Amino acid sequence: MxxxxxxxxxxxxxxxxxxxxxxxxxxxxxxxxxxxxxxxxxxxxxxxxxxxxxxxxxxxxxxxxxxxxxxxxxxxxxxxxxxxxxxxxxxxxxxxxxxxxxxxxxxxxxxxxxxxxxxxxxxxxxxxxxxxxxxxxxLPQEESDFIKKFNAFSDRLFSNLSEDNTTNFDNNDITSSESYKTKLKRAKYIVSIYNILSFFSIGWLFFYPFIYKISFLSNYKHVLILAVLLTIIGIILPKISTEFINYSSKEEDKPYIRRIFFLLGMSLLIRFMLDVNLLDYYTTILLYSLSIGFFLTFFIMTSREFNFRQLKTYFQGLFFLLSFTAFGYGAIGIGNFLYDESIPKMYKAKILKREMYSGKVILFSLKVEKWHETSDMNKIKISQEKYQQLEGKDSISIYVKEGKFGIPWLIPN
Incomplete structure (x- = not known):
């Protein structure tokens, strides 16, 4: 030797x-x-x-x-x-x-x-x-016990799928080709189910103000948990798929899931920005979200599919950073008020003007005089119902809570 x-x-x-x-x-x-x-x-x-x-x-x-x-x-x-x-x-x-x-x-x-x-x-x-x-x-690839059990389950689940006919190969090539096609088809169905659940979550977030009276969809915590779980599952799926599911690369007709990260992240961010009034602590929540964005991007970019000798890899990294930063901003922001059990502190503020902005989405807000000892916040988002209730009134009560993650937010009442 x-x-x-x-x-x-x-x-x-x-x-x-x-x-x-x-x-x-x-x-x-x-x-x-x-x-x-x-x-x-x-x-x-x-x-x-x-x-x-x-x-x-x-x-x-x-x-x-x-x-x-x-x-x-x-x-x-x-x-x-x-x-x-x-x-x-x-x-x-x-x-x-x-x-x-x-x-x-x-x-x-x-x-x-x-x-x-x-x-x-x-x-x-x-x-x-x-x-x-x-x-x-x-040599023939070995799979872990977990992957074997998962594959056996999905094989039973999709056993009614018709197999493509294969010709012009010897027996070994046919077996290898059919095995590859079966695994690829299984991966596509898994990603299809994942996409359906993700779009359901995105729709739930987008239409929540209009469907909150439906008992099944009324709990805000449920949609937050679903969106967070789907993001985590999306991060894990390519790691356990034995390279049949990609994060970003369009390779050999393999399914990829990068768009879902972006859509889930932006949906959480938009829902948070529409629903929650923060008390001038945007720097704090931005630090949270950037930390989450860098951490998750770092985790994903260690995948084998990324080649750092190619320029497109760095653009893909920036895309993931944007998606996960938006996800972190929305998830932390919504979780900060949903799980907040602090005792609110009440303030009184004089209403200077009620404002309504019309576009693809109608937004309502109040312009108020200085009301907080440390904050100069003079514009507060409100719902359409609250906007109508305040017609003819010259003051409003504002309740400030500490926030689960130490990011104060307020409730106009």
Whole structure:
């Protein structure tokens, strides 16, 4: 057996790229604290830490990773040295390897080593693996027990679907082709069901003011929970679909779900902006939403389907960042008032003018005199019913609540 010996690190370009991503992540997870602590907003700081501290740690690991990543091959072992761990296999332990657009995976019976394709000498490492070990990509793919059970369930669910006729292939090709088509068809049906539920949720959010008297649809919390769950399911689906569902890429007729993220996010954002009056705390909620946006975008962009050597990948990342920031803004904003159990504080305000804006959506608001000791807020959104009730009145009661996530909001009454 020909042994390859050497020490390999990340190529300089990849090392700089990893360092910059980590630096941006650390910066984005630190900046919110500057604003929140200066404003002495301790409750939002506490809630935001649940998300930002792990994000900061992940970013710090990336920075250290850019300097200390090493692949070491000796006469009898291969070793991957990372800031967080060292993992080595003797050659006798290696069961085989797999190649993906981002990594070379080397497997033992229980563990694996992940070698970045941006490692110096990756072609040399790949050639050595190809010569001495089994390429698992060339063997029938194994699936986890969960995936097997899920696939068995969906096979029973869609067992009445007709199979496409296949000709001009030998028996092995027919089996492989039919298996691929079955899995692809299953993925399309799963995404179709997901899309139907998502559009139902979007419609529920959009038409809520007109359907709130219907008992089944009257609970605002239910539609928020459904929208959040659908977003989480959408994030997970491509991860467990064995690459038959994509986030964004239109590849080989595979279904993708990026548009649903955008539509759900914008629906939650618009519903929040129409229904809730915040007390000049838009900076706080924006910090929340940007943190959620960066975190979820970072999670998705680690998927194999994205190639950072292509310019379109960065535009896709910006699209996801916009979608998840809108999602975070709407979900945090709506959850902040739906789950708020604080005791309201009452203020009185003099009404200067009732205003109505007509367009595709009719909006109603009040212009009032200064009524709060720290806020200059002089325009308050109200419903059409409240707009009519206040006709001929010169003052209004305003109830201010702290908000579940420390973002004060108000109720005109």
């Amino acid at each position: 020909e042994n390859v010996q050497g020490t390999y690190k990340l190529v300089k370009k990849a090392s700089r790229h990893t360092f910059l991503i980590g630096l941006v992540g650390m910066t984005m997870s630190t900046i919110p604290y500057i604003f929140l602590i200066r404003a002495e907003l301790w409750k939002p700081t506490m809630y935001l830490s649940i998300l930002l501290v792990p994000f900061f740690v992940m970013s710090l690991v990336l920075i250290v990773h850019s300097f200390y990543y090493r692949v070491i091959i000796t006469e009898n072992t291969i070793l991957l040295k990372l800031p967080s761990t060292n993992r080595s296999f003797s050659f006798d332990e290696i069961r085989g390897f797999k190649i993906t657009p981002s990594y070379v995976y080397i497997y033992s019976n229980k563990k694996k080593i992940s070698i970045s394709i941006y490692t110096e000498g990756i072609d040399k490492i790949y050639g050595w693996l190809q010569q001495n070990f089994t390429n698992l990509d060339e």
